Amino acid sequence: MAARLPSWAWVTGLTAGATAAVIALAVQADRGPHPTASSAARPSATASAPAGAHPSAKPKAPAVPALPAGSGTGRRIVYSLGEKRVWLVDTAGKVARSFPVWPGTVAPRPGSYSITLRTQSLTGSDGTAVEHIMYFNKVSGVSIAFSNALDGASPPPANGKKLGAVRLNKQNGSALWDFGAKGTTVAVVS
Numbered sequence: 001m002a003a004r005l006p007s008w009a010w011v012t013g014l015t016a017g018a019t020a021a022v023i024a025l026a027v028q029a030d031r032g033p034h035p036t037a038s039s040a041a042r043p044s045a046t047a048s049a050p051a052g053a054h055p056s057a058k059p060k061a062p063a064v065p066a067l068p069a070g071s072g073t074g075r076r077i078v079y080s081l082g083e084k085r086v087w088l089v090d091t092a093g094k095v096a097r098s099f100p101v102w103p104g105t106v107a108p109r110p111g112s113y114s115i116t117l118r119t120q121s122l123t124g125s126d127g128t129a130v131e132h133i134m135y136f137n138k139v140s141g142v143s144i145a146f147s148n149a150l151d152g153a154s155p156p157p158a159n160g161k162k163l164g165a166v167r168l169n170k171q172n173g174s175a176l177w178d179f180g181a182k183g184t185t186v187a188v189v190s
Contacts, residue, residue: 064098068189072112076185077146077176079166081107086146086168088179096179099172101146102154104163108137108144113186118177126155126163132177136186139164146180148173 067087071078078087081103088097113136121131130147137144144164149155152170155163168176180186 064095067095067098071189072185072187074185076187077115077180078187078189079108080189081110082190086166086172086176088176097172097175099168099175101172102167104142104144104155104165104167105158106139106142106144106162106164108139108188110188110190113137113188115180115182115184115186118180118182121150124163124165126158126161126165128153128155130165130167132173134176134180137164137188146173146176 065083065085067078067089068080068083071087071089073093074089075091076089078089079101080086084103085098085100087095090096115134115136117133117135119133119135121129122133124130124147129150131150133145133147135143135145140162142162142164144166146166146168148168148170150170154169155165155167
């Protein structure tokens with residue numbers, strides 16, 4: 001006659017078996033469904049999902065706003081007051097680069113200007129060490145110029161000062177410096 005197992009041993013065996021079945025199903029689910037004739041004809045959820053939905057895919061960079069209409073023609077720097085953005089436009093009228101800027105408290109009026117003076121580095125009127133200063137206008141005695149802080153930081157609040165600096169990050173400041181020789185057109189749009 002066979003020995004009878006205690007009731008606790010029988011329950012433990014059932015629990016272990018159920019746990020193993022759940023683990024096996026979880027592993028199978030993680031691998032995805034098995035291809036069958038009906039599922040092979042249809043794209044899977046992962047095949048039809050956009051590239052950005054996959055966790056290992058690189059996120060798409062935000063779309064660059066279109067070059068503002070009425071910003072001129074030819075090689076130029078376009079500065080939009082409303083969008084707080086600059087576009088570098090090549091001779092063919094194609095945007096070579098675009099980036100956001102931090103405008104000062106004094107803004108130029110919309111119009112066409114040109115780079116009149118370039119200075120490698122100095123201390124800005126806000127006390128910040130800046131480089132790649134490119135002057136293109138003056139409003140009520142305040143010089144308007146593109147520049148970037150040496151430490152790469154955005155400008156602090158103006159605290160009531162009249163500042164004409166249009167600040168960029170360090171990388172974009174270098175790109176603008178390389179693009180904007182003395183005499184380069186700066187088209188300011190609203």
